[in-house]
Amino acid sequence: MTSPMDNSASTVLPKPQAWRALAALCLGFFMILVDQTIIAVATPALQRELGASLNQVVWVTSIYLLCIVVPLFFTGRLGDRFGQRTVYQVGIAVFTLAAVAGAFAPSIEVLIATRAVQGLGAAILTPQTMSVINRVFAREHRGAALGVWGAVGSVASLVGPVLGGFIVGTVGWQGIFLLHVPVGITALILAGLWVPRLPTYARRIDAPSVAVSILGMTALVFAIQQGPEFGWPAWSVALLLSGLVLIALFIRLQATATRRGSEPLVPLEIFRNRNYSIGTFSIAMMGFTVSSMMLPIMVWLQEGRGLTSGQAGLMMVPMAVVAMIGSPIVGPLADRYHPRIMSMIGFGTVTGALLLAWAIMRIDAPVTLFLLPIALFGLGSAFVWAPNSATAMRDVDIAHMGAASGVYNTTRQTGAVLGAAAVGAAMQVGAEQLGVVDGMANALLLPSLALFLGFLSVAFFRRTSPSPPVAGERARG
Template sequence: MSQPNPNSLVLPAPQAWRALIALCIGFFMILLDQTIVAVATPAFQVELGASMNQIVWVTSIYLLCVLVPMLFTGRLGDRFGQRNLYRVGMIIFILSSLVCGLAPNIETLIAARAVQGLGAAILTPQTMSVINRVFAREKRGAALGVWGAVGGVAGVVAPTLGGFIVESVGWQWIFLINLPIGVLSLVLVSLWVPDMPRQVRRIDTPSVIASLAGMGALVFGIQQGPELGWPWWVWVLLIFGGVVMFGFIRLQRSAVRRGSDPLLPLEIFRNHNFSHGAFSIATMGFTVSSMMLPIMFFLQNGRGLNALQAGLMMLPMAALSIVISPLAGPLADRLHPRILSMIGFAAMALALLSASAVMRLDVALWWFLLPVLVMGVGQSLIWAPNSATSMRTMDPRHMGAASGVYNTARQVGAVAGAAAVGAAMQTGLDQLEVNVVMANAILLPSIALIAGFIAVSRFRAETLDDGAASPA
């Protein structure tokens, strides 16, 4: 393979697409692991003797450890090289996946999931950052379309694949399957992703400390508040986190005077489409991290399906997403940025509202397939267009920071979704039928999607000669 110019940010197209393939294998595995766990939660309860709160923490601790350091790890890629950070994160993820699969009790599983989340936090921002640096600006729409489509497909494939794995070889293999996939991605990234030019002089240490402390307090408070009934100390923790994050923002303005580059360059938020895209992807993160838990409990505990049968119920969503997602990226380059995203968010919100109605009724189970089909269409029209629109015109100097913010926003939504829906799933279980409780829980992500619809309706037509979006 010919060596790229070390001063260039853009690779020849064949090399860029090979790098994208290598990165997407790992990105697919990370998102698959985040959502596939929902299918195995009833198995955790039985085989590991776990409580409902412990089951929720299998997902919540992963999201907590992914989210808290991500602003920092995104910038680390700019400082030490995206390829190096990706490989470190992947090694951590592979080893922790092995521990998850061999966990003898729920406590070990939760601890290993925390380390797994840290590995995901290190490698995830590097994927988006590399894509935006190795592809020419006019080609980023198609490339980010593939990246976004991989995220969408991972979310919809997870229930079917997870059900098959749990029923055929046991829940342990939803983690052990990461080993061969992770090793493959590690090898291909080492071969196909070049060592990128560094963009940051020195990361601001006070900003790192403030971001970790502030985000940690906020995320832990959000996760524990619903479970504990919002005691006073949780509110103190949330206020502390908010004050520290306010101080973090002020530190970004003075970082240059201290001889460092800011951890979060505030000018990235002047990009209109990036700001609205980061918010809208948070609502999608809220949805995908939370909707499968009540759906799987409805299908398995409420309707008596096993894990494989429940996973197969979601197969139409996966099939439609696989067909439509590759078309969404190129379409996003040709259509006004808001069109596909608005259709996608509206379809997803309608699908979840319809699913909630079906879950309450004593009707044939095939009725549930109708909203599942609409979910497949909706997800396909969100991931690729949203990521392409958000990042296409970002200044290359800020790709690591912007990637960190974009992925942080998605994970903030995921943490909030897991906490809110997890709490809703535990509300009224002793008075109401499980189907009704799960139907109530799934209303929360539909409300989040309506907020996302409003955000993407404000996308503007883009220009490629500056770092901001122009008015339509």
Template sequence: MSSTVLPPAQAWQALAALCLGFFMILLDQTIVAVATPGIMAAFDARLDQVVWVTSIYLLCLLVPLLFTGRLGDRFGQGTLFRLGIIVFTLAALAAALAPTLELLIAARGVQGVGAAILTPQTMSVINRVFPRERRGSALGAWGAVGSVATLVGPVLGGFIVSAVGWRGIFLIHLPVGLLAVVLATLWVPRLPTFARRIDVPSVAVSFLGMTALVVAVQQGPGLGWPAWALALGVLGLLSVALFIRLQATASRRNSEALVPLGMFRNRNYSLGVFSIATMGFTVSSMMLPVMLWLQNGQGLSSRDAGLLLVPMALIAAVASPLIGPAADRLDPRLLSVGGFATMIIALLFTCWLMVSDAPLGLFLLASGLFGVANALVWAPNSATAMRTVDIAHMGAASGVYNTGRQAGAVLGAAGVGAAMQVGAEAYGFVPGLAVSLLLPAAVLGAGLVAVAFFRPDSQVGPQGAEPQGAG
């Protein structure tokens, strides 16, 4: 057992502090969309301009994740977690006070950097302060926090925008961020560090490659893939190939790899990264066609459409803490295969509802199935992927895991957006929305195949012991 494992009461206190910061990040991702019309009106901006309020955040969140995960191994996950909260909160204040759209976009970019610093540290600390046999329970609670944030964001955002305007959605982060810093200082312990040097060429190439790929994927589909977007895509792929080469040769340069390639010899970890990318693809993309169908196709208000999604968030919030402990006892394939299969069924059922004359109330069943699927996927997948990772590589492994999830999200948003456009031109508006959901269903099929090859921990081998002399 790792020497950093805490007594149960202290471990759960640390988890509470971590979850508060995690809640703040997820709340931001759902609450900002509510304020988009207000931001457009305040700055007399076009939609293609305001979309950068979200796009720049996602770009600055995704690009540094490989680096910030390894920074946790080098300087301490608790230290980086607090730094991430501080950067994110100060940037939220700057966003609330921004006098121009350009400064608002810049502040959102800094918020994304803060989120990138914070995000991988959360999973790293959980996997270090909880024993292997309790990590499923901890990650179940962590997943429930995500579900609650998903529900609270749009509802709270609606009240805040109505009461004080769009700037209020950024000001709400100030008390939450301050409390998160205080609790993290009190409850998140200082953990031994392992990485001694950061490979600078790897950092530079990863930043270049990820930026090129994300910008190409974000902007290419909507603009019809102009030559510059294709060139960025090629540059990104070449940079990824060079990055992998640099990781393999880091020791020859007397440096430590940013992403130790030996991690991927852990079968459950590799499958977990791939499968969570397919889940990120789905979760980030499915809501747009669903909400367009409910509001434009069925004539519901945004409030009423949001209420139909309440079963998803509530069931996930209630079920995640119950399923988490089961992930510590059962064969990892059981829960994960059930989750991915349920998600695919829910997507196909929603497709059928869109093109049939079935009562709209049946969507509550689909919403509930989405909630069950989320609860069955997030905690079990995270616990299975991370449980047997070498403790010295926990930060790097968490960074790669979260990069996979966020990269899937960027690809999903771009892919389903393009599928909606093609489907609408070929079949009409509502049938086109239904067809677009077949894309995440197909991608999830690949994730389902991957998790079917998970193995019990006893067949993976213990890789979580602390290295001797760590400090």
């Protein structure tokens, strides 16, 4: 049987073909990340038109994040088993059909249900994007490729409020969901044309691991989301503890899967790679921030400073523009410079940007001054996404690429769930005790702390050579 490393060389495509594959993958990736933040700007419209409470509107985002993060361990391995292209296309189809249903939702409860299905579709396609990139690009070109991927990630997460503000102000909140239809159809077609069928490695999915991971992540994430809302009653604490026990059992199952004649969903050896372990933690801190920061900012801009949804969305333009310009420039630098330098610049800048935003929100400063931290956050984001992804995934065995991508995205989305839950709770408590202005401002201190922890962690990145480990991969790159 051919070794995984030997097969990795045969999957590297000529650069023009690899870039076309990246374009098809980035389109779907862009769509699901826009969806995480575009809904924030529609919060007042959903409350008004669907008669929803603030807690119900928070659930529109929370259920989406819940249904992304719960199956990611499993869906990452699906690509290794059935092929990344096929699984990616299935995810796109599920996501797009659910978006259509969401656009015609007659009540907030139906909308929450369609968002759950959208989250499942996003969970199916998300791990496939990073996995394919790391297989079709030569090792020494992955930084540049992940720079573009990172640009898509950062811009998509930040452009959502801008685009959402325009759509809600002109078409209504339904337009946010209908937007996904042409994008999803195009992504589905381009994936069939440009993304190659790649060799598969996983022979059998370990059913007990799937069941335990889904139950454990559901219990854990649901407890984290709802515990703060109800003051941590006994049932939420029991659910949290049950989730932790099931995750511990899941880890045990991964260690014994081979002896049981199966393949682990998460090969534990991937965590022997120091850079991968640090990268997964630090991207969780970034996920915590990106998913949570927009809601208090949008509420502050609209209810605290009297801006319309369209005007609030336009305030985010500098962030998106700076990130879009900076990420492709930073990406190739990740192949040349020490990852510690690049990532510390990124996390340091975004931490400072949020703290500056907090200070501006607390004082009666002109709202235009808020554009400064917004632009700084876009700059810092450019230095986070590509260097972090390239450093984390560079030395992962090709046979474990799908699983490693699944874990990487699981940690990012788990951070997002924690962020949405924690900041959502902080917003409600702060608004009641301090009022909208100070309450929304103080809610930003939580993501600021998360970013600082990310800053500390990336200081321990080790330098790795971008040169490929085998001569064949360089020759084909």
